[in-house]
Amino acid sequence: MDLGIAGKVAxxxxxxxxxxxxxxxxxxxxxxxxxxxxxxxxxxxxxxxxIAQRHGTRVLAVPGDMRSAADVEQLAQTLAREFGGLDIxxxxxxxxxxxxxxxxxxxDEARWxxxxxxxxxxxxxVAKRMVPLMQGxxxxxxxAITSASVKQPMAHHSLSTVFRAGVTAYMKHLANEIGAxxxxxxxxxxxxxxxxxxxxxxxxxxxxxxxxxxxxxxLGRMGTQEEVTGVVTFLASRQAGFITGSSIQVEGGMIGSxx
Ligand SMILES: NC(=O)c1ccc[n+]([C@@H]2O[C@H](COP(=O)([O-])OP(=O)(O)OC[C@H]3O[C@@H](n4cnc5c(N)ncnc54)[C@H](OP(=O)(O)O)[C@@H]3O)[C@@H](O)[C@H]2O)c1
Numbered sequence: 001m002d003l004g005i006a007g008k009v010a011x012x013x014x015x016x017x018x019x020x021x022x023x024x025x026x027x028x029x030x031x032x033x034x035x036x037x038x039x040x041x042x043x044x045x046x047x048x049x050x051i052a053q054r055h056g057t058r059v060l061a062v063p064g065d066m067r068s069a070a071d072v073e074q075l076a077q078t079l080a081r082e083f084g085g086l087d088i089x090x091x092x093x094x095x096x097x098x099x100x101x102x103x104x105x106x107x108d109e110a111r112w113x114x115x116x117x118x119x120x121x122x123x124x125x126v127a128k129r130m131v132p133l134m135q136g137x138x139x140x141x142x143x144a145i146t147s148a149s150v151k152q153p154m155a156h157h158s159l160s161t162v163f164r165a166g167v168t169a170y171m172k173h174l175a176n177e178i179g180a181x182x183x184x185x186x187x188x189x190x191x192x193x194x195x196x197x198x199x200x201x202x203x204x205x206x207x208x209x210x211x212x213x214x215x216x217x218x219l220g221r222m223g224t225q226e227e228v229t230g231v232v233t234f235l236a237s238r239q240a241g242f243i244t245g246s247s248i249q250v251e252g253g254m255i256g257s258x259x
Pocket of ligand 1: 013015019037038039040041064065092093096118145147189195
């Protein structure tokens with residue numbers, strides 16, 4: 001199926017590793033020019049080289065921190081100068097602070113502050129600066145990566161759930177406000193996706209944690225990165241043009257509700 005997005009320009013935030021980098025690969029495979037944004041310049045450059053070599057589209061690495069208004073401003077100016085605007089915005093973010101804890105054990109104000117800045121404020125900063133680069137082109141796609149915890153909170157995930165719910169609310173407001181300009185705004189809310197790229201604990205999950213997670217879904221397994229990137233790429237497509245203000249869950253049936 002031709003997704004109708006070849007030649008478009010996408011910004012993927014938090015994209016030097018993991019889901020963000022995989023989403024950038026998937027969009028470039030559809031012929032999209034991609035701008036990568038994350039803090040470590042060396043990792044970002046390596047990802048940009050790999051994506052450009054594999055897919056042959058233009059890939060630009062802009063190092064910066066989503067929580068910094070100055071870095072986001074520099075990103076916007078680079079996009080305007082190099083591409084004249086933006087068609088597809090993928091709002092991926094860094095993770096909530098590690099390790100995860102029960103809600104009442106989250107007594108450290110610094111962790112709440114970090115979670116807010118990383119997951120909610122960074123996404124808002126980028127969205128509010130990039131939307132003007134998208135309006136006036138008559139077509140656009142904004143897709144935020146949130147979490148299935150927004151619909152069914154997972155144990156020990158309040159530092160994520162609280163702020164992902166905020167992102168979901170922000171995106172719904174944005175969908176209502178900018179729909180008339182042809183820009184759709186949606187969320188993809190994953191859970192139980194394979195994160196073996198993060199290695200063993202403390203960064204990644206232990207085998208016991210992974211085994212327990214597999215039992216949370218009727219499919220009895222973790223989801224693959226490709227199963228997330230496929231949904232994101234579809235939402236970015238021409239065919240997804242009548243979907244806006246929605247959250248699409250990618251969680252293997254973990255959520256127990258009817259819809
Ligand atoms: N796997 C799942 O089942 C699941 C479920 C729900 C939600 N999620 C969410 O999906 C997102 C991606 O997960 P992942 O496993 O790919 O994460 P990851 O491997 O930790 O990668 C995170 C990326 O974000 C970048 N980053 C972190 N803080 C940043 C900042 N302040 N500004 C710019 N870039 C920043 C990192 O690069 P630098 O460090 O160089 O900046 C890196 O490229 C996370 O928010 C995660 O919580 C995952």
